[in-house]
Amino acid sequence: MRLTRVSWAGAGLVVALVAGPLPQPSVATTVSAADVPCQTISADLPTQEAASASRPIQLLGVERAQALLDRTAPAGPRVRVAVVDSGVIDTPRIPVVRRVGFTRLAEVQHFHGTAVAGLIAGQPLADGAAVGVAPDAEIVDVRVFDDDAPTDTDSADVQPARVALGLRWVARHADRLDIGVVNVSLMVADDPRLAAAVRALRRADVVVVASTGNRPTEPGQPLYPDFATLAPGEDAAARVFPAGYPGVVGVNATSGAADADDLGSVLQSSATDVAAPTPGGVTVALNGGTCVLPDVATSWSAAEVSGVVAMLRARFPDENARQIAARLTATASAAPGSASPLVGAGVVQPVEALTRPLHPTRAGTVAESLPAPDLLPEASQPVVASDDGAALRHAALWWGLVAGGLVVLALLVRPLLARRRDLGRPAAR
Structure with a gap:
């Protein structure tokens, strides 16, 4: 598939991700199963398969939600999710239907975009175990950076202006390409071009899902030292974008354990709408194998929620973006009126979101909702059937x-x- 590339130069905020530059791909063979962290896998290594099932998939009851969707979703085209990130490798494990790039390098350098796309729409493992939350969705690959810390003038880092270019492209082509969701697992500074791009996406009826930010742990990372340690009344909403813009579904991350302290890994933010567990997630590696994401990280939780949103758009194709977002938040696990800057309305509940009899208005309000369960228990262990x-x-x-x-x-x-x-x-x- 032809890759369109647009050069862009300009100052911006460099976003620290997890891994550095990775080698070019080469012919690889499969090795024995092992839970290898995605960050450690370069494109030239032999492919490997994750030995364990995805923990977030289990905790959120995703496979049950997938079965429900198979039975109840009306016939229609597949939902398409735009992934604005570092690019997605060419692999049958991820159904990419269109690629566009705003960087110079030909090959995908960083694992981040591939990992995000795999969490959204990765195909099941050979044994049938789920990888992506919405395997029937299709990916539109919008590449806006090569590496978080480029070592040469050809590599592109993460800049608000370039992210805005990618989002603008999605807004312009959303109707023609049937893009219903855009995932932005990035945190950049506020920028008027970025804000305008988000407004354009809202007008195009695209659900925008973005991460609310990880806690910086060392010098050189964004928001260090301001948010290196938790301070009373912490609120990162005014520093992390596009999650901080109105109408964006801001997603935080949890460990999935009710008694865990996740504040050492993520930021508190009033922009948080929902949360999702991330450690133990299985996704697609840079070499085409499968790998594990061991950390509590908002990049991965945003991808999981984008998958849930894709399922909702497939189940309720006549509802607009605001109605879909309302279903997501109204069925999250927190008790009504108990939203917090750590989990927002609560941990997402895919089965509830697909099945609870809600009637959201076109403006995105929900008149009535059944009482939600206590905060986080659904994500601390698999749901037990009644x-x-x-x-x-x-x-x-x-x-x-x-x-x-x-x-x-x-x-x-x-x-x-x-x-x-x-x-x-x-x-x-």
């Missing part, structure tokens, strides 16, 4: 007791009625 038989047995027991009581009452009343009839008869002559 015992429908127990409910039937309970009902049968009560009906049995009622029927028995009526029989006893009839036996007591019958002699009294008989005596009354006898008293009312004429005396025998």
Whole structure:
């Protein structure tokens, strides 16, 4: 597929990701299964397969949601998700239908974009285990950087202006290419061109999903030292974009354990709408194999939520972006009115989002919603299926007791009625 490239130069905020420059791809063979971290895999290494199933997929009940969607989604074209990132490798594991680039290098240098796309729409493993949240979705690859810390003049770093170019391109082509979701697992500084691009996406009825930011741990990383340690009243919303713009679904990350302290890994932000667990996620590596993401990181949680949004757009194709976002937040795990800067409305619940009988307005408001469960328990362990038989047995027991009581009452009343009839008869002559 032909890759369109546009050069762009200008100052901007360099975004620190996880890995550095990676070698060019070469012919590879498959090695034995192992849970290899994605950050350690270069394009020239032999391919490998993850040994473990995806933990976030299990915690969120994604495979059950996928089965529900298969049964209930109306017929129609596949939902397309634009991934504005470092580029996606060419592999049958990720269904990329269009590529556009705003950098100079030909080959994908950084694993980040491929990992994000794999979390959204990666195809199942050979044993059928899920990789991507929405494997029926299709990816539009919008490449806006090569490396987070380029070592030569040809490499492109992450700049607000270039991200804005990518988002503008998505907004212009959303209708023709049927793009319903755009994922931005990046954090950059506020920029009027970026803000304008987000507004254009909202007008184009595209759901914009973005990460709310990881906590910096060393000098040179964005927001260091301002957010290196948690301070009272911390709020990164005014420093992390595009998540900080109105109408963007801001996504934070959790460990998936109810008793874990995730604030050492992520930032508190009033821009947080929902959260998702990330450690143990399985995705596609830079060499085409599968790998594991061990960290609590908002890049990965945003990708997972983009997958859930793609499922919702497939299930409710007549609803607009605001209605879809309303379903996402109204069915998250936090109790109503208990939104927090760490998890927003709560951890996303894909099954609830697909099945709860909501009627969001075109403006994105929800009049009524069933009470949500307590914060985070669904993401701390796999959802346990309910015992429908127990409910039937309970009902049968009560009906049995009622029927028995009526029989006893009839036996007591019958002699009294008989005596009354006898008293009312004429005396025998």
